[in-house]
Amino acid sequence: MIANWKMHKTVDESRAFAREIVRRLGQATLPHQLIICPTAISLWAVGQELIGSSVMLGAQNLDLGREGALTGAISGYLLHEAGARWVIVGHSERRQFFGDSDALVGQKVAQAWESHLRPIACVGESRDDYREGRTISVITRQIEALLAEASPEALRTLIVAYEPVWAIGSGAVPDPVQANDLAALIRQMLAQKIPDDAPNIPVLYGGSVSSKNIQQFLRQPHIDGALVGGASLQVEEFLKMADIGS
Numbered sequence: 074m075i076a077n078w079k080m081h082k083t084v085d086e087s088r089a090f091a092r093e094i095v096r097r098l099g100q101a102t103l104p105h106q107l108i109i110c111p112t113a114i115s116l117w118a119v120g121q122e123l124i125g126s127s128v129m130l131g132a133q134n135l136d137l138g139r140e141g142a143l144t145g146a147i148s149g150y151l152l153h154e155a156g157a158r159w160v161i162v163g164h165s166e167r168r169q170f171f172g173d174s175d176a177l178v179g180q181k182v183a184q185a186w187e188s189h190l191r192p193i194a195c196v197g198e199s200r201d202d203y204r205e206g207r208t209i210s211v212i213t214r215q216i217e218a219l220l221a222e223a224s225p226e227a228l229r230t231l232i233v234a235y236e237p238v239w240a241i242g243s244g245a246v247p248d249p250v251q252a253n254d255l256a257a258l259i260r261q262m263l264a265q266k267i268p269d270d271a272p273n274i275p276v277l278y279g280g281s282v283s284s285k286n287i288q289q290f291l292r293q294p295h296i297d298g299a300l301v302g303g304a305s306l307q308v309e310e311f312l313k314m315a316d317i318g319s
């Protein structure tokens with residue numbers, strides 16, 4: 074389960090959340106890997122709290138390159154140094170508000186791997202695409218860009234999150250069986266370039282997941298976990314979701 078905190082929580086709030094999670098999890102063995110993705114500015118503080126726990130740290134985006142005259146940019150290497158081991162790429166908010174194209178998302182997957190980060194690539198159709206029956210063609214186009222831009226080595230380290238844009242933050246969720254079919258399609262497409270590894274690439278569902286509905290997605294054979302935004306901001310809800318599915 075991946076918690077995407079987006080532009081929420083101060084450094085202090087992020088640190089306090091991580092400390093509380095580590096305390097509450099104690100020595101428990103969880104059925105799922107947990108990854109917390111705070112803002113870039115809280116990465117270091119959260120990472121320090123997570124040392125020695127099984128909870129891992131991820132970033133929400135990376136920029137291309139290693140270092141240079143790129144005001145405001147944060148490279149994968151810097152994220153890694155701050156403690157991140159995972160990075161979300163191609164979140165629909167990045168695609169929508171920051172102009173991340175399909176090709177750039179593919180390049181970011183490649184760059185994540187170069188920077189020793191594991192990429193969490195998000196794909197998903199908009200509300201209009203969904204209404205007009207373009208879901209499969211959109212997912213196919215987005216996955217093809219990953220296959221075109223990233224090497225087999227990079228793709229082998231991937232997690233893919235299927236996140237219908239219309240489900241993000243809206244309270245609406247797709248039929249879990251349809252989400253499962255799309256997860257299967259994603260894996261099938263990955264097999265074009267990494268035939269032996271595609272069955273083991275985790276494919277997650279994301280979009281208005283909460284403790285009330287997470288189980289119906291985790292029950293699906295092709296869905297391996299969840300990427301959670303809003304519901305991951307509260308400790309109690311986070312812990313409920315982490316336990317469900319055990």
Ligand code: PEP
Nearest residue numbers: 241242279280281302303
């Ligand atoms: C997300 O931002 O990736 C997400 C799934 O958000 P939410 O859970 O709030 O819909």
